[in-house]
Amino acid sequence: MTVLFDTLSGRKIDPVRPGSSTVGIYLCGVTVYDDVHIGHARTIVVFDVLRNHLERTGGLSVRMVQNFTDVDDKIIARARAEDTTAAAISGRYINRYHDELNRLGVQRADVYPRATEHIGDMIHFIEDLVRKGVAYRSENGVYFAVSKFPRYGALSKKRTDDLQLGARVEVDETKENPLDFALWKFASDEPTWDSPWGAGRPGWHIECSAMSTRYLGGDTIDVHGGGRDLIFPHHENEIAQSESRMDGEFARIWMHVGMVTIQGEKMSKSLGNIRTLNKVLHDWGANVIRLFCLSGHYSKPIDYSEENLSESLARWRQIEACSCELAHAARKGALGDDAYDKAVAATDNDDNDNDNDNDVSDTGAEFDWALDHDLNTHLALVALMRLVSDTNNKIAGGTLNAGWASRAGAELSRMTGVLGLTIPEMTEEYCMSIDAIVAERNTLRMNREYKRADEIRDRLAAQNIEILDRGGGETVWIRREPVCGDAGS
RNA sequence: GGUAAGAUGGCAGAACGGUUAUGCGUGGGCCUGCAAAGCCUAUACAAGGGGGUUCGACUCCCUCUCUUACCUCCA
Incomplete structure (x- = not known):
């Protein structure tokens, strides 16, 4: 029997339900506005090994779903900078993604849903939330009312009071509560989609809730995961909106992979310490990279260094x-x-x-x-x-x-x-x-x-x-x- | 400021309430025509500081120090 540590409960849980021989996994993928780096690669390799182990050793049938966020401010900004469309940018990076991950020896997911292809699902999702009275329309968009979800903060072990005190973001006064997050954002610049509330774009978190529901049967997901940095707010918000809608447990196991660091610091654009997968693949080859990614426990950070x-x-x-x-x-x-x-x-x-x-x-x-x-x-x-x-x-x-x-x-x-x-x-x-x-x-x-x-x-x-x-x-x-x-x- | 995780031998990095982690590195040897790889052997007082629980703690509890992450987009 395989057990995995669940971030939410702090317990180790069998991803296989009693009597079942299938496991559904939803991995939060990447926003396709730039090259994939070694940090993304580590998360994907970890889930790849999980899948292999369940399938080959456990004899289970795994359904793997991994999304592409292809509507996002950064993609739009990049499209403007290059005088092209958002679709052209995301298409380019999705192709590169597949090419590089293939070189890394990662088995393809069963489905790679894209946000822009599921706008309808998201709108239905939001409608349900509005109907249930946990979401509201305001001046700038449709928001989820965090106060309507008592368990908010359970995943990230944060209390809503603390969050409010520590908020560094500029508060949007049109929201009922500073913690409320956007389900739908009004916008007039392309790309936009029509919605019952007005033209605009979906918020970030809603896509994963909508797409995981669509592709993993609509019931509780067995394993939902991604990088540690997604715990808050992304996964926290996913839980809030999904559980508000379905009145049940969204995911049985929340699995989070530690960051890849450079000299002890998280790899990030702002620090300028990104190592792209393409470069790293060229320097070391797929096998060495995979061994590196698997050299420590997945939940802990690993340092990218020559040594x-x-x-x-x-x-x-x-x-x-x-x-x-x-x-x-x-x-x-x-x-x-x-x-x-x-x-x-x-x-x-x-x-x-x-x-x-x-x-x-x-x-x-x-x-x-x-x-x-x-x-x-x-x-x-x-x-x-x-x-x-x-x-x-x-x-x-x-x-x-x-x-x-x-x-x-x-x-x-x-x-x-x-x-x-x-x-x-x-x-x-x-x-x-x-x-x-x-x-x-x-x-x-x-x-x-x-x-x-x-x-x-x-x-x-x-x-x-x-x-x-x-x-x-x-x-x-x-x-x-x-x-x-x-x-x- | 809040929250979380973590601090293990030169480095990397696990498990476990009581037994050698393991790998890399380093010294010596064996093997080889020479290499390389490998093998043997040696090397490491290992557990951030201080308390406590226990017959016994690296492993549990408290505290201090430090580190990192998250609290904004992020794998």
């Missing part, structure tokens, strides 16, 4: 090497190297003979256990790395046999699959061609023609193939994913 990324790179290098080692051992077994396996079996008997098989499944269980417990990816990574180091131990001890290699190989690819890491596929032909070159080099080495042997090694290195010479004339090669490394970020 931290390098550590993730080192981890990735080990995983890569392990995968090639296992493939190598499995190939050798497949070729019927009986003498080899027998020799290994003999060695195996010396120490704790048959606990080898258990090691693999134990490590797999440890991995699953970690993810089951509030998606503890850090601990899951520890399990993954243990499989790597167990393999290395066997290699060093000369006890790596084909059977273990194939089991460990399968487990490794299962784990990396859940984490969304991609080890490049290698065709049989490719492996054989590299094997042939390696054999040629080994012949040269036996003849002490080291200079020519080193040339071959260099040539392979240029193709990102690393050569590991082992005793007994055995050589293993490892395919490396090229990574630029971060040049002085």
